[in-house]
Amino acid sequence: MNPPITDNLVLGRQLRCPHGLLATEIGDYIFASNRNMIETTIDYFSLQGGESLLEIGFGNGKHLSYLFSKAKGIYYTGIEHSLPMIQQARINNQKLEEEGSVVFLQGIGEELPTFATSFSVCFSVNTYYFITDFEKYFKQIYNLLIDKGKLVLGYIDKEFGEQMPFTKEVFTFYSNSRLKELFLSIGFSSFEIFSFTEEIFSKNGKVVTRPFYVAVINK
Template identity: 30%
Template sequence: MKQEELQAIASQLKNPTGEKGIEMGNMMNETNINMTRHSVQNLNIKKENKILELGHGNAGHLEFLFEQAENLKYYGLEMSELMFQEARQINRNFVSQKQAFFSLYDGNKIPFEDQSFDKIFTVNTIYFWQEPEKLLSEIYRILKPNGNFCLTFAQEDFMKQLPFTQFEFELYNTEKVQQLIEKTPFEIVYTETQTEKVKSKTGELVDRAFTTFVLEK
């Protein structure tokens, strides 16, 4: 594949736009559903929790999230206008029932008040954070005391085999994430790495190692 094509894939993963972006949103939701479910399950969601997700893509996983407990409120934040629209369309019933709320933001300053959420999670977005330490302190600020943040990402060793990750992506392994978290007031409660089979762009099954950090305020 040409360098421009690889660059285009990386840009779509970072910020899906246009016709291709819709396809990318569907593909991401399908390929990453196991990581997303794992992240949600590790949040230990309780009834009436207020939950925030950063970078939800098309948010095709909300039915699964709402099965975790009763009377949940879900808030989604995106940087991609297209994913914001797609998520609202796919989840229009949850939106009209005022269970799901979607907004756009700049990727740095989170537009919510201090201590707003019981649980926060994000899957496959850390690679694109512009100022990771600052974003983590924003996440800390809007979490309620004892609230949890679940950070899920694919390991550098796997990601660096994908030719498009040379563009746009900052890759992480467990140690690098741990060092980043140690610069914040978060406590690490738990971390787990799993390997799963995923379909590669060329169709064959490959092993992907991914990690979840469960943090507490």
């Protein structure tokens, strides 16, 4: 699926926070491009049922059917900056929202909301690149997790990401060794990496091998 925008800098900004007339198309493009990575990330939750989950950057929420197929009785809270994506996620998950199984919240800046409960798992796919104060932000997530809770991140390889034409603004990539150093300095007890590759189509229609990782980071 090709992106609906040809200007690479504009595309990069839209990937960070879809907005305007093309927001819905951008959301569909993000999901199509990242579906395999999202589902692979979800596979590492080791859900037993009954967990409370927090997701940062849920886009149009089309992946939630896969998430809810993994275990019964889970409770999901999602934080997303893009209002059009929140609207699409509610349309795409109307039944889950009516059941009270999901809550969609709009994020404001890099300050996370306070919650009455803690979360077993926090997860996010292709979003850490946009965080400006990395340690402060993920310290908030650390504090939202239960004891022995986990943060699970899906993300593309640093060298691959930096070569993409739309990442020249708003994206900051880290090596796996640097990510491990940062998360352990925040207070997480362990950082485990799983490596994958997938075939995707570039903007010009060529097949490209994209390396990506899933990091399981334990409190």
